Amino acid sequence: MEGKDMASSAMLSIASAGPSASAANCKASLRKTKIGSFDVRYMLGKAKGNPFLKSQCSGRVTMAVAVNVSRFEGIAMAPPDPILGVSEAFKADTNDMKLNLGVGAYRTEELQPYVLNVVKKVEKLMLERGEYKEYLPIEGLAAFNKVTAELLFGADNGVIKQGRVATVQGLSGTGSLRVAAAFIERYFPTAKVLISSPTWGNHKNIFNDARVPWSEYRYYDPKTVGLDFDGMISDIKAAPDGSFILLHGCAHNPTGIDPTPEQWEKIADVIQEKNHIPFFDVAYQGFASGSLDEDASSVRLFAARGLELLVAQSYSKNLGLYAERIGAINVVCSSSDAAARVKSQLKRIARPMYSNPPVHGARIVANVVGDPALFNEWKEEMEIMAGRIKNVRQKLFDSLSAKDKSGKDWSFILKQIGMFSFTGLNKAQSENMSNKWHVYMTKDGRISLAGLSLAKCDYLADGIIDSFYNVS
Numbered sequence: 001m002e003g004k005d006m007a008s009s010a011m012l013s014i015a016s017a018g019p020s021a022s023a024a025n026c027k028a029s030l031r032k033t034k035i036g037s038f039d040v041r042y043m044l045g046k047a048k049g050n051p052f053l054k055s056q057c058s059g060r061v062t063m064a065v066a067v068n069v070s071r072f073e074g075i076a077m078a079p080p081d082p083i084l085g086v087s088e089a090f091k092a093d094t095n096d097m098k099l100n101l102g103v104g105a106y107r108t109e110e111l112q113p114y115v116l117n118v119v120k121k122v123e124k125l126m127l128e129r130g131e132y133k134e135y136l137p138i139e140g141l142a143a144f145n146k147v148t149a150e151l152l153f154g155a156d157n158g159v160i161k162q163g164r165v166a167t168v169q170g171l172s173g174t175g176s177l178r179v180a181a182a183f184i185e186r187y188f189p190t191a192k193v194l195i196s197s198p199t200w201g202n203h204k205n206i207f208n209d210a211r212v213p214w215s216e217y218r219y220y221d222p223k224t225v226g227l228d229f230d231g232m233i234s235d236i237k238a239a240p241d242g243s244f245i246l247l248h249g250c251a252h253n254p255t256g257i258d259p260t261p262e263q264w265e266k267i268a269d270v271i272q273e274k275n276h277i278p279f280f281d282v283a284y285q286g287f288a289s290g291s292l293d294e295d296a297s298s299v300r301l302f303a304a305r306g307l308e309l310l311v312a313q314s315y316s317k318n319l320g321l322y323a324e325r326i327g328a329i330n331v332v333c334s335s336s337d338a339a340a341r342v343k344s345q346l347k348r349i350a351r352p353m354y355s356n357p358p359v360h361g362a363r364i365v366a367n368v369v370g371d372p373a374l375f376n377e378w379k380e381e382m383e384i385m386a387g388r389i390k391n392v393r394q395k396l397f398d399s400l401s402a403k404d405k406s407g408k409d410w411s412f413i414l415k416q417i418g419m420f421s422f423t424g425l426n427k428a429q430s431e432n433m434s435n436k437w438h439v440y441m442t443k444d445g446r447i448s449l450a451g452l453s454l455a456k457c458d459y460l461a462d463g464i465i466d467s468f469y470n471v472s
């Protein structure tokens with residue numbers, strides 16, 4: 001290669017590969033190269049500090065170096081998501097008996113995804129009306145924010161009547177939790193969040209990414225496969241005053257174990273005593289018991305005490321709007337004035353994150369909840385969905401009890417509530433379920449009963465018994 005060509009080739013390579021040329025190895029040959037006013041030393045100097053460099057240089061800088069090495073060389077492969085990764089593994093399995101009990105998504109008895117009839121009806125109405133697709137305000141659709149807070153607290157609740165709830169539409173439950181986490185990080189920088197052990201897998205990611213410190217309170221007792229109520233109370237008591245206590249409003253995920261009404265009262269006592277701030281995650285309103293009011297009773301109990309609290313809501317499960325990303329963050333404040341200020345700050349957090357939320361799901365919820373006839377249709381459909389899950393729960397218990405001759409008591413399955421059952425299977429046993437039985441579930445032993453049919457209960461029971469007794 002002649003002088004000028006070589007010079008431009010080197011320049012191109014350095015420019016393209018940038019820091020990929022290892023400074024130490026390449027320095028000598030490059031110093032000899034005259035590239036007009038191009039500052040080779042400067043580039044090498046910059047390259048020196050790059051920890052991602054892998055040297056390809058053998059005295060000559062070639063085009064091959066430039067095209068083969070990526071700026072992203074140093075980026076490691078992220079592990080699959082513990083919940084959504086299960087669906088990927090399920091898809092790749094070609095066995096006829098395979099079952100996806102990982103993700104908490106409702107399926108019909110034929111194990112098909114389900115769009116609620118009331119949703120289809122409302123979508124048709126929306127299409128006929130020819131609704132626009134303009135941006136929503138940062139806080140979301142006003143009609144949605146109104147009905148969502150009313151659904152949660154009850155329209156007659158003092159917190160609503162006195163204008164003490166700051167409600168901002170969010171990107172479903174996850175996005176609403178994330179905005180709340182950013183709010184905590186910004187306005188309560190010394191506070192920490194207490195989360196249950198175990199909890200929904202994404203809670204830790206959300207607080208980690210928002211840089212909010214968290215620790216766990218005891219919740220699940222493996223000995224009883226029930227609630228470790230004393231442990232929970234003493235950990236909440238031991239937390240620094242003014243901590244945020246994350247509580248699952250109903251249908252605790254992953255355990256399916258909820259406190260009784262009396263236990264909720266005691267939890268509220270301790271939280272009040274310690275000046276903590278309750279932070280509810282309500283992802284299953286109506287799905288746990290089949291009743292929207294009953295499933296909101298924990299939140300309402302705290303609000304009735306005059307406590308300030310946060311509540312993240314999701315319509316993924318109860319309206320089957322998983323992909324519409326519709327939910328809300330509600331902050332109950334002690335005055336309407338404080339609520340207005342809190343709302344303004346929630347909007348300020350949302351604006352640079354995603355600007356404003358999507359409209360379609362918000363309109364569906366506003367129409368369904370805001371119209372008495374459609375609202376009743378929804379409640380009927382929700383009862384049917386919750387009923388199917390209860391039937392499957394009963395059948396799984398019956399199958400396990402009939403097949404397991406050891407006399408083991410499987411009744412904990414019946415005591416759990418909501419979409420999930422925490423089987424008590426450990427990681428190796430859960431892996432056996434996937435590897436040998438083609439039953440895909442999270443490694444903590446959780447199965448989604450919403451993805452199970454009556455017809456598959458016997459097969460699942462065989463897999464659970466085999467894994468439980470033959471894998472340690």
Ligand SMILES: Cc1ncc(COP(=O)(O)O)c(C=O)c1O
Nearest residue numbers: 172173174200253281283314316
């Ligand atoms: C406890 C809990 N919180 C929040 C969510 C958030 O769901 P989404 O973001 O789909 O509303 C889920 C979903 O599984 C959940 O189980």
